[in-house]
Amino acid sequence: AQKITQTQPGMFVQEKEAVTLDCTYDTSDPSYGLFWYKQPSSGEMIFLIYQGSYDQQNATEGRYSLNFQKARKSANLVISASQLGDSAMYFCAMMGENRDDKIIFGKGTRLHILP
Amino acid sequence: DVKVTQSSRYLVKRTGEKVFLECVQDMDHENMFWYRQDPGLGLRLIYFSYDVKMKEKGDIPEGYSVSREKKERFSLILESASTNQTSMYLCASRAGVLGDNEQFFGPGTRLTVL
Numbered sequence: 001a002q003k004i005t006q007t008q009p010g011m012f013v014q015e016k017e018a019v020t021l022d023c024t025y026d027t028s029d030p031s032y033g034l035f036w037y038k039q040p041s042s043g044e045m046i047f048l049i050y051q052g053s054y055d056q057q058n059a060t061e062g063r064y065s066l067n068f069q070k071a072r073k074s075a076n077l078v079i080s081a082s083q084l085g086d087s088a089m090y091f092c093a094m095m096g097e098n099r100d101d102k103i104i105f106g107k108g109t110r111l112h113i114l115p
Numbered sequence: 116d117v118k119v120t121q122s123s124r125y126l127v128k129r130t131g132e133k134v135f136l137e138c139v140q141d142m143d144h145e146n147m148f149w150y151r152q153d154p155g156l157g158l159r160l161i162y163f164s165y166d167v168k169m170k171e172k173g174d175i176p177e178g179y180s181v182s183r184e185k186k187e188r189f190s191l192i193l194e195s196a197s198t199n200q201t202s203m204y205l206c207a208s209r210a211g212v213l214g215d216n217e218q219f220f221g222p223g224t225r226l227t228v229l
Contacts, residue, residue: 037220045207103209105158
Protein backbone atom coordinates (compact mmCIF):
# COMPACT_ATOMS: atom_id res chain seq x y z
CA ALA A 1 0.00 0.00 0.00
CA GLN A 2 1.10 3.53 -0.68
CA LYS A 3 1.60 6.03 2.10
CA ILE A 4 2.54 9.69 2.32
CA THR A 5 3.89 11.24 5.51
CA GLN A 6 4.19 14.94 6.22
CA THR A 7 5.64 15.40 9.69
CA GLN A 8 5.31 19.18 9.99
CA PRO A 9 1.74 20.20 10.89
CA GLY A 10 2.72 23.86 10.85
CA MET A 11 5.66 26.11 10.07
CA PHE A 12 6.47 29.79 10.57
CA VAL A 13 9.03 31.36 8.26
CA GLN A 14 10.26 34.91 7.79
CA GLU A 15 9.48 36.52 4.46
CA LYS A 16 12.24 36.16 1.83
CA GLU A 17 13.74 33.12 3.52
CA ALA A 18 13.84 29.75 1.79
CA VAL A 19 11.42 27.08 3.04
CA THR A 20 11.67 23.30 2.97
CA LEU A 21 8.50 21.27 3.48
CA ASP A 22 9.16 17.63 4.29
CA CYS A 23 7.52 14.65 2.63
CA THR A 24 8.36 10.97 2.83
CA TYR A 25 6.56 8.21 1.03
CA ASP A 26 6.27 4.48 0.88
CA THR A 27 5.34 2.38 -2.12
CA SER A 28 6.14 -0.97 -3.67
CA ASP A 29 5.49 0.27 -7.21
CA PRO A 30 8.65 0.40 -9.33
CA SER A 31 7.36 3.51 -11.06
CA TYR A 32 5.39 6.33 -9.48
CA GLY A 33 4.81 10.07 -9.46
CA LEU A 34 5.05 12.64 -6.71
CA PHE A 35 3.14 15.92 -6.49
CA TRP A 36 2.83 19.01 -4.40
CA TYR A 37 -0.36 21.04 -4.14
CA LYS A 38 -1.02 24.38 -2.46
CA GLN A 39 -4.32 25.23 -0.81
CA PRO A 40 -4.74 28.89 0.16
CA SER A 41 -7.43 30.03 2.57
CA SER A 42 -9.85 30.34 -0.36
CA GLY A 43 -9.88 26.54 -0.51
CA GLU A 44 -8.89 25.83 -4.09
CA MET A 45 -6.23 23.21 -4.72
CA ILE A 46 -3.39 24.54 -6.86
CA PHE A 47 -1.00 22.14 -8.57
CA LEU A 48 2.61 23.21 -7.99
CA ILE A 49 5.04 20.59 -9.20
CA TYR A 50 5.39 16.98 -10.36
CA GLN A 51 8.31 14.52 -10.17
CA GLY A 52 8.38 11.16 -11.88
CA SER A 53 10.32 8.43 -10.13
CA TYR A 54 12.51 7.82 -13.16
CA ASP A 55 13.17 11.48 -13.92
CA GLN A 56 16.91 12.08 -13.87
CA GLN A 57 16.71 15.62 -12.60
CA ASN A 58 14.80 17.19 -9.76
CA ALA A 59 11.72 19.06 -10.92
CA THR A 60 11.64 22.85 -10.78
CA GLU A 61 8.84 25.34 -11.44
CA GLY A 62 9.79 28.96 -10.84
CA ARG A 63 10.44 29.39 -7.12
CA TYR A 64 9.41 25.79 -6.41
CA SER A 65 11.76 22.84 -6.59
CA LEU A 66 11.32 19.26 -5.52
CA ASN A 67 14.28 17.72 -3.68
CA PHE A 68 13.80 14.09 -4.72
CA GLN A 69 15.92 11.53 -2.90
CA LYS A 70 14.75 8.17 -4.14
CA ALA A 71 16.86 5.99 -1.85
CA ARG A 72 15.53 7.85 1.18
CA LYS A 73 12.00 7.94 -0.24
CA SER A 74 11.73 11.63 0.31
CA ALA A 75 10.27 14.37 -1.89
CA ASN A 76 10.70 17.64 -0.08
CA LEU A 77 9.34 20.88 -1.53
CA VAL A 78 11.69 23.85 -1.50
CA ILE A 79 10.31 27.36 -1.90
CA SER A 80 12.98 29.96 -2.54
CA ALA A 81 12.60 33.59 -1.45
CA SER A 82 9.27 33.09 0.31
CA GLN A 83 6.49 35.64 -0.09
CA LEU A 84 3.48 36.53 2.04
CA GLY A 85 1.28 34.94 -0.61
CA ASP A 86 2.94 31.59 0.04
CA SER A 87 1.03 31.31 3.31
CA ALA A 88 -1.20 28.30 2.73
CA MET A 89 -1.69 24.61 3.34
CA TYR A 90 0.67 22.40 1.32
CA PHE A 91 -0.04 18.80 0.43
CA CYS A 92 2.36 16.16 -0.80
CA ALA A 93 0.79 13.42 -2.91
CA MET A 94 1.71 10.37 -4.95
CA MET A 95 0.26 8.03 -7.52
CA GLY A 96 1.29 4.67 -8.96
CA GLU A 97 2.43 3.86 -12.44
CA ASN A 98 -0.87 3.07 -14.08
CA ARG A 99 -2.91 5.71 -15.84
CA ASP A 100 -5.98 4.85 -13.75
CA ASP A 101 -4.21 4.99 -10.42
CA LYS A 102 -5.58 7.15 -7.67
CA ILE A 103 -3.58 9.95 -6.09
CA ILE A 104 -3.17 9.74 -2.32
CA PHE A 105 -2.39 12.74 -0.17
CA GLY A 106 -0.51 13.47 3.02
CA LYS A 107 -2.09 15.31 5.92
CA GLY A 108 -0.57 18.61 4.91
CA THR A 109 1.67 21.32 6.34
CA ARG A 110 0.32 24.76 7.13
CA LEU A 111 2.91 27.37 6.20
CA HIS A 112 2.80 30.85 7.68
CA ILE A 113 5.04 33.52 6.15
CA LEU A 114 5.82 36.33 8.58
CA PRO A 115 6.38 39.92 7.36
CA ASP B 116 -9.35 27.24 -19.49
CA VAL B 117 -9.81 23.87 -17.82
CA LYS B 118 -12.57 23.63 -15.31
CA VAL B 119 -14.04 21.39 -12.64
CA THR B 120 -17.26 22.72 -11.15
CA GLN B 121 -19.22 21.59 -8.13
CA SER B 122 -22.91 22.26 -7.73
CA SER B 123 -22.72 24.09 -4.40
CA ARG B 124 -20.04 25.86 -2.36
CA TYR B 125 -22.01 25.54 0.87
CA LEU B 126 -24.74 23.08 1.79
CA VAL B 127 -26.66 22.52 5.00
CA LYS B 128 -28.68 19.33 5.43
CA ARG B 129 -30.41 17.49 8.23
CA THR B 130 -29.54 14.07 9.60
CA GLY B 131 -31.18 11.34 7.55
CA GLU B 132 -31.59 13.39 4.39
CA LYS B 133 -30.38 12.08 1.04
CA VAL B 134 -27.70 14.39 -0.31
CA PHE B 135 -26.39 14.72 -3.85
CA LEU B 136 -23.10 16.44 -4.60
CA GLU B 137 -22.56 17.04 -8.29
CA CYS B 138 -19.27 17.49 -10.11
CA VAL B 139 -18.81 18.38 -13.77
CA GLN B 140 -15.58 18.67 -15.76
CA ASP B 141 -15.16 20.07 -19.24
CA MET B 142 -11.79 18.53 -20.09
CA ASP B 143 -13.00 15.17 -21.43
CA HIS B 144 -11.09 13.45 -18.62
CA GLU B 145 -11.53 9.74 -18.05
CA ASN B 146 -10.70 9.74 -14.33
CA MET B 147 -12.77 11.48 -11.68
CA PHE B 148 -12.42 11.45 -7.91
CA TRP B 149 -14.25 12.43 -4.74
CA TYR B 150 -12.27 13.35 -1.62
CA ARG B 151 -13.25 14.67 1.75
CA GLN B 152 -10.97 17.03 3.63
CA ASP B 153 -10.95 17.29 7.39
CA PRO B 154 -8.54 19.26 9.62
CA GLY B 155 -5.51 17.19 10.53
CA LEU B 156 -6.48 14.35 8.21
CA GLY B 157 -5.65 15.80 4.81
CA LEU B 158 -7.58 14.59 1.78
CA ARG B 159 -9.05 11.15 1.94
CA LEU B 160 -10.34 9.38 -1.15
CA ILE B 161 -13.98 8.30 -1.01
CA TYR B 162 -14.60 6.92 -4.51
CA PHE B 163 -13.13 7.25 -7.95
CA SER B 164 -14.11 6.37 -11.48
CA TYR B 165 -11.92 5.71 -14.50
CA ASP B 166 -14.71 5.41 -17.04
CA VAL B 167 -18.41 5.92 -17.51
CA LYS B 168 -20.44 3.58 -15.30
CA MET B 169 -17.24 2.39 -13.62
CA LYS B 170 -16.50 3.07 -9.96
CA GLU B 171 -13.92 2.01 -7.44
CA LYS B 172 -13.93 2.37 -3.67
CA GLY B 173 -11.35 4.62 -2.16
CA ASP B 174 -10.13 4.59 1.40
CA ILE B 175 -13.36 5.68 3.14
CA PRO B 176 -16.40 4.63 1.03
CA GLU B 177 -18.70 3.75 3.92
CA GLY B 178 -21.87 5.84 3.95
CA TYR B 179 -21.35 7.05 0.37
CA SER B 180 -22.18 5.94 -3.14
CA VAL B 181 -21.43 7.42 -6.55
CA SER B 182 -22.87 7.62 -10.01
CA ARG B 183 -21.19 8.25 -13.34
CA GLU B 184 -23.73 8.06 -16.14
CA LYS B 185 -21.88 10.51 -18.38
CA LYS B 186 -18.17 11.08 -18.82
CA GLU B 187 -18.24 14.68 -17.66
CA ARG B 188 -20.34 14.18 -14.52
CA PHE B 189 -19.53 12.35 -11.30
CA SER B 190 -22.04 12.47 -8.46
CA LEU B 191 -21.46 11.69 -4.79
CA ILE B 192 -24.49 10.47 -2.88
CA LEU B 193 -25.01 10.38 0.86
CA GLU B 194 -27.94 7.98 1.21
CA SER B 195 -28.74 9.06 4.77
CA ALA B 196 -26.62 11.97 5.92
CA SER B 197 -25.07 11.82 9.37
CA THR B 198 -23.33 14.49 11.43
CA ASN B 199 -19.95 12.78 11.00
CA GLN B 200 -20.23 13.49 7.27
CA THR B 201 -19.93 17.20 7.93
CA SER B 202 -16.84 18.05 5.92
CA MET B 203 -15.34 19.74 2.88
CA TYR B 204 -15.86 17.64 -0.25
CA LEU B 205 -13.52 18.04 -3.18
CA CYS B 206 -14.04 16.67 -6.65
CA ALA B 207 -11.12 16.19 -9.04
CA SER B 208 -10.48 14.94 -12.54
CA ARG B 209 -7.48 13.72 -14.48
CA ALA B 210 -6.82 12.57 -18.01
CA GLY B 211 -6.41 8.82 -18.29
CA VAL B 212 -3.21 9.19 -20.27
CA LEU B 213 0.21 8.08 -19.12
CA GLY B 214 2.38 11.11 -18.56
CA ASP B 215 -0.55 13.53 -18.24
CA ASN B 216 -0.62 13.47 -14.49
CA GLU B 217 -2.00 16.77 -13.30
CA GLN B 218 -5.19 16.37 -11.31
CA PHE B 219 -7.58 19.32 -11.44
CA PHE B 220 -9.79 20.14 -8.50
CA GLY B 221 -13.15 21.80 -8.13
CA PRO B 222 -13.69 24.63 -5.63
CA GLY B 223 -15.12 22.28 -2.99
CA THR B 224 -18.47 21.92 -1.25
CA ARG B 225 -18.60 22.58 2.46
CA LEU B 226 -21.35 20.32 3.77
CA THR B 227 -22.84 20.73 7.22
CA VAL B 228 -25.15 18.02 8.52
CA LEU B 229 -27.27 19.12 11.48
